[in-house]
Amino acid sequence: MDEMKTNPPVQNSPAEPPKKVRRVGTMAFAVLLIAGGVLLLAQQFMPKANLLAVLKFAPVILIVLGIEVLVYSTKPNVKLKFDWLGILGCAFVLVVVGTASLIPLAWRWLGGADRNAEKRIEQQVVDSMYEQLSADPELKASVTSMYASVDFNHTDTENVDNTLEPGDTLILYLNFRQDAAGNEPEFAANCAAIVQAAKAAGWNFTTMNFGTEEDVGGVYDTYRAEFSQSFADGLTTEQLARRVQKDYYYDYDCYDSKEARDNAIKADLREQISNRYADEHDDVYPSVDYLNEETERQFNALYGSQATEIATPESAE
Incomplete structure (x- = not known):
């Protein structure tokens, strides 16, 4: 009885409440799933929507993750744990949306609608140039080959017809007969006539490449010139002749002199x-x-x- 009085029973201290586990990345994954679904759905109804422009805001995901860490770290009863599965899910959604945004570009690179439009314009250029040269039969007969090269550089999604716009590349390649230009002034005169024909046909070539036919065998000379249409416009034949370069051929080999x-x-x-x-x-x-x-x-x-x-x-x- 005396021992019980001298040794009172020990009272247990109250247990700490368990901490709540919060997974960082779950919210970001949910937000990205919603945003990705909305973007992919919008692309179905608006094919011209530029998803690449939206993807530049992808760093917002890092901001969301940072906000989650800051919010949960201020609460003492919360234990942080990274939701690696959610973070990997975010990366997967970005890959899916990025791939969907690249499909139109891939279609163009693989010869899709844009390339077909470029070919159509190239043929239009050649046809209209030959039609314009019909007014000068002698000059037209001196041309042995002509073709154009078109490259769309514009990013205007409203250009439904895929027509040429400022900034696009339009190049003309044209060869004359060997006997059509006996010297630099004659060759330059033919080039100047083609420049005027292009202007009359309504084409503004980024670059114009002229030459005389090659691979004829034996010993022969060739002339070549390359300049922009805007450069040649307004120059005299003598001034243009200074841009003409001469090559010397023998047995299909080219010599500089x-x-x-x-x-x-x-x-x-x-x-x-x-x-x-x-x-x-x-x-x-x-x-x-x-x-x-x-x-x-x-x-x-x-x-x-x-x-x-x-x-x-x-x-x-």
Whole structure:
């Protein structure tokens, strides 16, 4: 009895209430699911909707996650736990919406509606240019090939007809006959006439590429020029001729200068003369002086400045 009086019973302290578990990422996942569904549904009824423009606001998801952490961390009875499944779900929704936004671009890259429209305009350009050149039959007959290249660079989704707009690329490629331009001024004059025809046809080319036909074999010269239509407009033929570049061809190889081409021709002639001489003299090869003199003689005979038609080394044998 005395022990009971001296040792009173021990009272237990009240237990702490259990903390509530809050998963960070669940709210963000729910918001993103709703937003993603709305965007995908809107694209079905509004095909011109630009989802890529909406995706630039994707960092808002990080803001939502941060808000969740701040709100729950201020509550002492809340235990934070990241909902990794919800965060992965957010990433998956972004991938789905991003893929859906890229489908129109992929359709264009793979030759979809935009590419078909570009081809249509390219054909319209060529047809209208030939029609415009009909007023000058001689100039039209000097053209051996012509084609256009169109690239849409605009992002205007309201352009239903896929027509050319400022900023789009329109390039003209045109080749003349070899005999249609005997020198730089004549070639420049033909280029200037095409520039005026393009202006009359209503086309504003970003770049115009001109040249004379190649791959004709033998020895020949070609001319080429590249400039924008706005650059050429208003220039004289003499001024435009300064933009003309000349290439020198021999046996399908291109040389930067006439001297380089002449050296290549003479090298072939020397080999032919030396081999022919050895065949006629029981494998005895000619002297250097003989080779030099005979090479110069045959070269001048074949490619002299007074020759009306350039031959090939084989034609002289």
